Amino acid sequence: xxxxxxxxxxxxxxxxxxxxxxxxxxxxxxxxxxxxxxxxxxxxxxxxxxxxxxxxxxxxxxxxxxxxxxxxxxxxxxxxxxxxxxxxxxxxxxxxxxxxxxxxxxxxxxxxxxxxxxxxxxxxxxxxxxxxxxxxxxxxxxxxxxxxxxxxxxxxxxxxxxxxxxxxxxxxxxxxxxxxxxxxxxxxxxxxxxxxxxxxxxxxxxxxxxxxxxxxxxxxxxxxxxxxxxxxxxxxxxxxxxxxxxxxxxxxxxxxxxxxxxxxxxxxxxxxxxxxxxxxxxxxxxxxxxxxxxxxxxxxxxxxxxxxxxxxxxxxxxxxxxxxxxxxxxxxxxxxxxxxxxxxxxxxxxxxxxxxxxxxxxxxxxxxxxxxxxxxxxxxxxxxxxxxxxxxxxxxxxxxxxxxxx
Numbered sequence: 001x002x003x004x005x006x007x008x009x010x011x012x013x014x015x016x017x018x019x020x021x022x023x024x025x026x027x028x029x030x031x032x033x034x035x036x037x038x039x040x041x042x043x044x045x046x047x048x049x050x051x052x053x054x055x056x057x058x059x060x061x062x063x064x065x066x067x068x069x070x071x072x073x074x075x076x077x078x079x080x081x082x083x084x085x086x087x088x089x090x091x092x093x094x095x096x097x098x099x100x101x102x103x104x105x106x107x108x109x110x111x112x113x114x115x116x117x118x119x120x121x122x123x124x125x126x127x128x129x130x131x132x133x134x135x136x137x138x139x140x141x142x143x144x145x146x147x148x149x150x151x152x153x154x155x156x157x158x159x160x161x162x163x164x165x166x167x168x169x170x171x172x173x174x175x176x177x178x179x180x181x182x183x184x185x186x187x188x189x190x191x192x193x194x195x196x197x198x199x200x201x202x203x204x205x206x207x208x209x210x211x212x213x214x215x216x217x218x219x220x221x222x223x224x225x226x227x228x229x230x231x232x233x234x235x236x237x238x239x240x241x242x243x244x245x246x247x248x249x250x251x252x253x254x255x256x257x258x259x260x261x262x263x264x265x266x267x268x269x270x271x272x273x274x275x276x277x278x279x280x281x282x283x284x285x286x287x288x289x290x291x292x293x294x295x296x297x298x299x300x301x302x303x304x305x306x307x308x309x310x311x312x313x314x315x316x317x318x319x320x321x322x323x324x325x326x327x328x329x330x331x332x333x334x335x336x337x338x339x340x341x342x343x344x345x346x347x348x349x350x351x352x353x354x355x356x357x358x359x360x361x362x363x364x365x366x367x368x369x370x371x372x373x374x375x376x377x378x379x380x381x382x383x384x385x386x387x388x389x390x391x392x393x394x395x396x397x398x399x400x401x402x403x404x405x406x
Contacts, residue, residue: 060371060372061371061372061373062372062373067351068332068350068351068352068373068374069372069373069374070352070369070370070371070372070373070374071371073368073369073370073371074366074367074368074369075368076368077403078366078368078403079366079367079368079403080354080365080366080367080399080402080403081354081365081366081367081368081388081390081397081398081399082367082368082397082398083367083368083369083395083396083397084122084396084397084398085121085122085396086107086115086122086396087115087122087123087124088109088113088115088122088124088394088396089111089113089124090394091111092109092110092111092113092394093109093110093113093378093392093393093394094107094108094109094113094115094378094379094391094392094393094394094395094396095108095109095110095132095133095134095135095378095379095391096108096109096133096134096135096136096336096378096379096391097136097379097380097381097389097390097391098136098137098138098144098381099117099381099383099389100138100140100141101141101383102119102383102384102387103117103118103119104116104117104118104119104141105117105381105383105389106136106138106144106146107122107136107379107389107391107396108127108133108134108135108136108146109132109133109391110132110133111130111132112127112128112129112130112131112132112133112148113127113133114126114127114133114136114146114156114166115396116164117389117396122396125156125163125164125166126163126166127146127154127166128154128166128168129148129152129154129168131148131149131152132148132182133146133147133148133152133154134147134148134182134183134184134186134198135147135183135184135185135186135196136186137186137187137188137194139188139190139191142157143155143156143157143191144156144164145186145188145194146166146186147183147186147196147198148182148183149170149177149180149181149182149183149198149201150170150172150177150180150181150183150198150201150203150214150217150226151168151170151172151173151177151180152168152170152183153168153169153170153183153196153217154166154167154168154169155167155169170224171217171224171226172201172203172226176203176204177201177202177203177204178201178202178204178211179199179200179201179202180201181198181199181200181201181202181214181215182198182199183196183197183198183199184197184198184199184238184239184240184241185197185198185216185239185240185241185242185252185253186242187242187243187244187250188219189244189246189247192219192220192221192222193219193220193247194218194219195216195217195218195219195242195250196216196217196242197215197216197217197239197242197252198215198216198238198239199215199238200213200214200215200228200235200236200237200238201213201214201215202214203226212226213228213235214226214227214228215227215228215229215234215235215236215237215238215239216239216252230252230268230270230281231280231281233281234254234256234259234266234268236256236258236259237254237255237256237258237259237266238254238255238258239252239253239254240253240254240255240291240292240293240294240307241253241292241293241294241295241305242295243295243296243297243303244270245297245299245300246300247272247275248271248272248274248275248277248279249270249271249272249300250269250270250271250279251267251268251269251270251295251297251303251315252267252268252270252281252295253265253266253267253268253291253292253293253294253295253305253307254266254267254268255291262289264288264289264290264291265286265288265289265290265291265292265305265307265311266283266286267283267284267285267286267292267295267305267313267315267322268281268282268283268284269281269282269283269284284315284320284321284322285320285321285322286305286313286321286322287313287321287322287323287324288305288307288311288313288322290307290308290309290311291307291308292305292306292307292308292311292313293306293307293308293333293334293335293336294306294307294334294335294336294337294347295337296337296338296339296345297315298339298341298342298345299342300317301316301317302314302315302316302317302342303315304337304339304345304347305322305337306334306335306336306337306347306349307333307334308333308334309331309332309333310328310330310331310332310333310334310349311328311334312325312328312334312347312362313325325362327361327362328355328362329355329362329363329364330349330353330355330364332349332350332351332353333349333350334347334348334349334353334355335348335349335350335376335377335378335379336348336349336378336379336380337380338380338381338382339357339382340382340384340385342359343357343358343359344356344357344358344359344382344385345357346380346382346388346390347362347380348377348378348379348380348390348392349376349377350376350377351373351374351376352367352369352374352375352376352377352392353377354367354377354380354390354397365399367397375392375393375394375395376392376393377390377391377392377393377395377397378391378392378393379391379392382399385401386399386400386401387399387400
């Protein structure tokens with residue numbers, strides 16, 4: 001049986017003060033680990049925001065036959081997406097982006113990086129942590145959440161009152177976590193309904209070695225519940241993404257390969273019998289043996305999942321299993337999916353990959369990258385069809401509509 005522990009939220013939680021973390025590369029050859037390490041050693045592109053590149057006489061720094069290599073530089077007038085200068089520390093990288101409007105966009109990443117765009121420029125916001133922040137989400141311009149681990153769940157009031165101050169509202173500020181449990185997924189419907197999940201963690205609650213395990217948290221009202229698994233299953237799974245159409249209809253992507261090696265792409269559907277009642281969880285066949293890193297839907301009847309090797313799956317209302325999406329123009333791992341409706345969906349991933357779905361076909365967007373290797377891209381968010389932000393290894397890329405040249 002799954003266990004849970006309800007923890008009262010500290011109404012005036014102190015600011016988090018975490019010493020700088022040493023960043024180490026991961027020696028594992030398992031691709032499932034590749035995106036989980038801090039990216040604090042990523043070197044950014046120039047902050048000029050220009051796509052112009054001086055090739056000089058040094059020659060191209062990568063193989064032109066490699067799809068991840070830029071050998072023909074496009075101008076911002078030609079490309080769909082253009083790099084925009086940002087205030088990111090050049091030692092760090094961005095992992096996720098979210099906004100409440102075109103003039104209120106947030107991006108987070110390694111080294112505790114938090115950036116805010118007010119519609120005209122990006123500004124760095126102090127976060128009080130050096131931990132990598134994997135997710136960002138909010139209820140509106142006045143309330144934004146960012147998560148790093150089970151001990152780092154930051155809440156900010158937004159920029160309306162001047163410089164935002166972030167407080168750590170994780171239920172585990174005190175007490176040891178073994179392991180700490182990095183959080184990758186963040187989603188909610190209001191400040192009284194926030195869900196986050198990631199790696200399994202254990203909260204040591206006394207000197208006798210008593211540990212409360214969990215792999216996700218649910219904030220109902222002003223109280224956090226620490227939860228282990230779903231209806232007695234998946235206690236050791238790593239939650240990759242959470243998305244729902246309402247508090248009573250929620251999807252979760254979970255890598256359960258620790259318990260079942262074939263179950264990397266497990267998709268769970270939680271449905272409440274009635275408003276306010278607990279969700280009942282069931283597995284819906286994803287037809288995927290690889291990790292599905294992101295979920296997004298235009299409605300309860302139209303949900304998308306993306307993941308390793310260019311994998312895309314789609315769920316429609318009443319289906320017994322997810323549909324395999326063919327004709328995807330990439331084999332790069334896709335890290336995030338977002339859209340404005342069933343005919344306007346974006347997915348981003350490794351090697352500068354940006355895909356767009358127009359209701360019929362997935363096509364690859366163009367970007368005004370400089371000469372050399374394309375960066376990995378990790379986050380996408382849009383306020384409308386002609387206002388799309390993509391973030392990744394040092395880059396903030398902006399789409400403002402198809403160019404006249406196209």
